[in-house]
Amino acid sequence: MEITPFLILSAGLISIGLYGIMSKKNLLKLLISLDIMDVGVNLLIVTVGYLPGGTAPIMDGDYGKYVDPLPQALVLTAIVIGVSVLALGMILTIRHYRRTGSLEMDEGGVFGW
Amino acid sequence: MVVHPTLLIVLPLVGAFSVSLIRRYGGGAIKLYGSAYLFLNLIISAVLFMEVRSGGEVTERIAGYSPPVGIFLAVGAVNAVLVLLINLFAAFNYLTFNPKDKEPFHRFTVLYLLGVASSSGIVLTGDLFNMFVFFEIAAVSSYALVASSKDERSVGSAIKYMILGSVGSTFMLISIALIYSELRTLNLYDIAHRIGEMGGAVRTAAFTFLIVGIGVEAEIFPFNGWVPGVYGRSDGNISSFLVLGPSKAAIYAILRVLITLFYGSSSRAVMMDIAMVLGLITLVVGEVAALSEKDPKRMLAFSSIGQMGLILIAISLGSAAGIVAAVFLMVSHASVKSALFLSSDVYRQGGMRYTLTGALSVGAVLGLVGMPPFAGFWGKWYLLSGAADEGLWIVIAAVIFTTAVEAYYLARFLSRGLSMKKRGGVKPTRVITMTVMVGVSLLVGLFASVIYEMVSAGVTTLLSGGI
Amino acid sequence: MRRAVSALLALLIFAYLFGVLLKAPIPGDYRDERYNYYSPLSGREANESVPDHYVERGEEETGSQNIVTSIVVLYRGFDTLGEVTVLFTAATGVAFLLSTQRSKGEKEKKKEPNFMASTGVGLVLPFILLVGAYIFVHGHLTPGGGFPGGAVIATGFVLMLVAYPRFQLREKKVSVVEAFSGLAFAVIGLISLIMGLTFLENYLPKGVAGTLLSAGIIPLIYIAIGFKVGSELSAIVSHMKGGEE
Numbered sequence: 147m148e149i150t151p152f153l154i155l156s157a158g159l160i161s162i163g164l165y166g167i168m169s170k171k172n173l174l175k176l177l178i179s180l181d182i183m184d185v186g187v188n189l190l191i192v193t194v195g196y197l198p199g200g201t202a203p204i205m206d207g208d209y210g211k212y213v214d215p216l217p218q219a220l221v222l223t224a225i226v227i228g229v230s231v232l233a234l235g236m237i238l239t240i241r242h243y244r245r246t247g248s249l250e251m252d253e254g255g256v257f258g259w
Numbered sequence: 260m261v262v263h264p265t266l267l268i269v270l271p272l273v274g275a276f277s278v279s280l281i282r283r284y285g286g287g288a289i290k291l292y293g294s295a296y297l298f299l300n301l302i303i304s305a306v307l308f309m310e311v312r313s314g315g316e317v318t319e320r321i322a323g324y325s326p327p328v329g330i331f332l333a334v335g336a337v338n339a340v341l342v343l344l345i346n347l348f349a350a351f352n353y354l355t356f357n358p359k360d361k362e363p364f365h366r367f368t369v370l371y372l373l374g375v376a377s378s379s380g381i382v383l384t385g386d387l388f389n390m391f392v393f394f395e396i397a398a399v400s401s402y403a404l405v406a407s408s409k410d411e412r413s414v415g416s417a418i419k420y421m422i423l424g425s426v427g428s429t430f431m432l433i434s435i436a437l438i439y440s441e442l443r444t445l446n447l448y449d450i451a452h453r454i455g456e457m458g459g460a461v462r463t464a465a466f467t468f469l470i471v472g473i474g475v476e477a478e479i480f481p482f483n484g485w486v487p488g489v490y491g492r493s494d495g496n497i498s499s500f501l502v503l504g505p506s507k508a509a510i511y512a513i514l515r516v517l518i519t520l521f522y523g524s525s526s527r528a529v530m531m532d533i534a535m536v537l538g539l540i541t542l543v544v545g546e547v548a549a550l551s552e553k554d555p556k557r558m559l560a561f562s563s564i565g566q567m568g569l570i571l572i573a574i575s576l577g578s579a580a581g582i583v584a585a586v587f588l589m590v591s592h593a594s595v596k597s598a599l600f601l602s603s604d605v606y607r608q609g610g611m612r613y614t615l616t617g618a619l620s621v622g623a624v625l626g627l628v629g630m631p632p633f634a635g636f637w638g639k640w641y642l643l644s645g646a647a648d649e650g651l652w653i654v655i656a657a658v659i660f661t662t663a664v665e666a667y668y669l670a671r672f673l674s675r676g677l678s679m680k681k682r683g684g685v686k687p688t689r690v691i692t693m694t695v696m697v698g699v700s701l702l703v704g705l706f707a708s709v710i711y712e713m714v715s716a717g718v719t720t721l722l723s724g725g726i
Numbered sequence: 727m728r729r730a731v732s733a734l735l736a737l738l739i740f741a742y743l744f745g746v747l748l749k750a751p752i753p754g755d756y757r758d759e760r761y762n763y764y765s766p767l768s769g770r771e772a773n774e775s776v777p778d779h780y781v782e783r784g785e786e787e788t789g790s791q792n793i794v795t796s797i798v799v800l801y802r803g804f805d806t807l808g809e810v811t812v813l814f815t816a817a818t819g820v821a822f823l824l825s826t827q828r829s830k831g832e833k834e835k836k837k838e839p840n841f842m843a844s845t846g847v848g849l850v851l852p853f854i855l856l857v858g859a860y861i862f863v864h865g866h867l868t869p870g871g872g873f874p875g876g877a878v879i880a881t882g883f884v885l886m887l888v889a890y891p892r893f894q895l896r897e898k899k900v901s902v903v904e905a906f907s908g909l910a911f912a913v914i915g916l917i918s919l920i921m922g923l924t925f926l927e928n929y930l931p932k933g934v935a936g937t938l939l940s941a942g943i944i945p946l947i948y949i950a951i952g953f954k955v956g957s958e959l960s961a962i963v964s965h966m967k968g969g970e971e
Contacts, residue, residue, distance in 0.1 A: 149753050150748075153748065153752065154744060157743040157744040158740060160429070160433070160739070160743060161736040161739045162736070164736050164739055165735075165736035167422060167426060168728075168732035168735060169728055173418060176422055180425050183426070183429045184425075187429050187432045187433055187436065190433065190747075191432070191439075193753070194436050194439055194440040194750075194753075195777075196752075197755060197756065198753060202869065203780075203781060203792070203793035203794055204792045204793065204794075204867075204868070204869065205784075205785045205791050205792075205793065205935070212781050212793070214777040215780050215781065215784075215793040215797055216776065216797060218794045219797040219798045219802060219805075220435075220439075222798060223392060223798075223805055226812065226813055226873060226955075227395045227809065227812050229816075230395075230399055230813045230815065230817075231399060231425050231428075233816045233817070233820055233962050234399055234402055234403060234816045234819050235421055235425075237823050238402065238414055238421060238823070239418065240966075241823055242414050242415055246415075251418065251419065263919060263925065265919070265925040269807075269915065269916065269925065272811060272908075272912055273909065273912045273913075275811075276814070276905050276908030276909045276912060277905055279901045279905050280902070318767060321803065321804045322800045322801065322924060322926040322927050323918075323924045323927035323928070324787075326765065326767060327763050327764075328776055328779050328801060329800075329801050329802070330802055330803075330804045330805065331766075333766075363821075363822065363825055366818050366821055366822035366825070369814075369818045370815065373811060373815050373818075376811075377808075380808070384804075385766070386804075389802075389804055389805055389808070392808035392809060393808060395808075395812050396808060399815045399816050399819060400815050403818070403822055406819075406823055407822060407823065437746065440750045440751060440752050441750060442761065443761040443763075443775045443776055444763050445776075449763050449764050449765070452764040453764060456760065458751075461749055464742070464743075464746040726766075
């Protein structure tokens with residue numbers, strides 16, 4: 147299987163997420179951008195572990211060729227961490243909204259002091 | 260092996276998992292329970308420190324598999340000092356929290372214990388991905404702690420911190436994926452041993468993404484936009500926790516990346532130069548911004564950025580003197596800057612006039628500027644001598660210039676604080692904690708040879724690719 | 727202006743990252759000699775790579791048929807303890823931040839449950855819980871394990887929250903489940919230390935790979951993770967909906 151589309155996709159998702167983070171001020175859009183980046187990186191990690199012609203690393207029967215199992219374990223961890231950060235981000239957004247009545251970020255965006 | 264370093268991470272986790280079971284006994288009981296774990300951790304880290312001091316490095320495998328197949332913890336001289344430092348100050352800092360301010364206190368205790376455990380984890384682990392996981396625990400607990408401050412605007416700062424921190428951790432993951440694709444390993448020492456096999460472009464990219472990713476947490480210049488807001492709006496004792504815990508762990512992670520991970524690579528000199536330039540910019544920008552800042556907490560925040568830049572410069576010297584300087588600077592920053600953050604809450608209430616807090620703040624300021632006999636003096640001393648050895652006059656000039664700036668704005672900070680006529684109460688726990696912090700800085704300065712001998716013995720193995 | 731600069735920067739990062747990825751050896755065959763690892767403790771070069779070790783020796787060393795599971799629970803079990811802890815940190819943070827600031831005047835009217843929804847959920851719920859339990863009990867045999875299993879169980883509770891507007895998760899009970907499942911994971915690891923092994927090392931018989939009662943402590947840890955993940959995800963959702971403290 148040709149691997150380049152997956153590399154384009156993961157690099158693309160990461161940079162789309164970065165674009166969102168740099169250009170948006172709406173907190174929900176920022177959280178969505180973070181999630182898009184996360185998906186891109188997870189895709190990259192899985193792609194790194196791909197082995198042409200390999201099967202899932204479950205030793206049931208003799209297939210002889212398995213994909214690299216370690217990235218799959220890493221991605222599991224990365225997904226759970228992404229969910230956790232997103233959950234906390236949602237709560238912070240809710241509290242921010244209750245206090246200010248707005249979903250805009252204060253202090254002039256992400257990169258200012 | 261007398262103690263298992265794993266316990267430093269697992270015991271606070273046990274405490275955090277179980278603290279909700281005793282919540283019906285009230286805040287006092289919870290505080291006692293949390294402190295018990297923290298002080299137990301302090302004892303363990305002290306034993307570990309003595310062990311490393313007498314017998315060199317300590318390693319511990321997890322799940323019985325030898326690295327790089329399994330994960331392992333690697334404790335050398337530098338991280339033994341650091342883990343003792345983090346656990347010592349974290350335990351005393353916990354005492355300053357009043358259960359009534361942080362309702363429900365059992366949840367707060369969970370977040371605090373996890374923050375301590377993960378900072379120790381970042382420092383102890385010998386595995387890149389494991390380090391990333393601990394970074395995330397530290398980050399998530401810090402976001403929540405910051406947002407729980409009295410100043411309601413801290414939520415906005417926490418959001419900013421969270422977004423920058425998440426971008427940073429995504430960059431760390433990209434770097435991990437790149438390194439893994441080339442070497443198929445995640446162990447720091449295995450990567451360091453085979454770093455030469457990596458392709459040049461991929462190695463540079465991995466280095467860049469890793470430094471940016473950790474740099475967000477380590478307050479390195481263009482990635483530190485969250486710092487003034489977070490330190491400026493958080494409660495003083497939460498800022499002091501961030502200073503002594505996660506940010507020290509992050510700057511140590513940078514040391515691991517620069518000294519262990521990429522030390523053997525052929526483009527090492529360029530990487531060190533980049534780090535040096537970043538450190539210089541961070542130092543100068545931070546200190547100058549602190550000079551023009553009126554708000555005491557924000558001023559301390561900018562000053563903190565400057566100090567982190569100083570530590571980064573020391574690390575990027577790449578020599579034995581540089582690493583020794585970095586250790587002293589970390590001790591100094593974690594102790595006296597945390598003490599100043601603790602005093603910053605009573606700054607406006609006049610709590611510094613004719614009180615022990617005021618006296619301790621004077622000591623802390625002296626320590627921060629680098630007066631003998633405080634630890635900060637030795638930090639700057641070894642840094643200057645290390646820079647002189649390599650003929651880096653720009654570093655010497657920058658350090659002397661920023662020290663003057665630092666002395667000026669800290670004197671202004673003190674004179675305003677000491678002249679406030681109002682009378683405000685200071686909690687005795689804060690005074691005790693500040694005494695411990697300033698006292699440690701003083702003791703480390705007075706008995707500098709103990710740390711110096713231990714670290715410089717460890718640095719030799721560190722620089723030759725060992726633990 | 728802001729958008730144009732961001733777009734330009736994002737494009738540059740895309741070009742750089744994609745260029746680097748093209749140079750990286752993806753996909754690489756991990757059985758290749760160039761990936762052979764170096765062991766920092768013994769200081770020797772091995773004649774296998776790390777993933778190769780997992781694939782070739784994993785089943786024999788851990789007794790688990792699913793190699794990803796053996797990595798998640800044993801080889802890199804410390805990561806997984808951290809991963810569970812990240813989720814726990816987030817769940818605690820959510821509860822902590824919502825309870826310190828109760829919303830004022832935001833009381834939503836509790837509606838009566840919709841008949842279709844409540845009947846449907848009543849029919850489906852037992853099966854959801856059963857599937858969730860099945861997934862985490864069979865983690866060492868089939869794809870899945872504690873995390874997906876726990877997430878499936880949490881969807882059951884989310885359905886309850888959706889179908890019955892008055893349904894509330896008993897916060898105290900959930901936190902007891904949370905506490906004991908987390909403690910179970912840590913204590914299973916600490917028992918190895920007490921027995922003189924290293925943290926999280928297997929001390930139970932490995933059994934015959936491919937049967938339910940095999941792989942030593944892996945199923946036990948996955949059951950603990952399943953309960954922990956299930957209770958934490960449910961607690962997060964329930965808190966966001968505005969549950970009791």
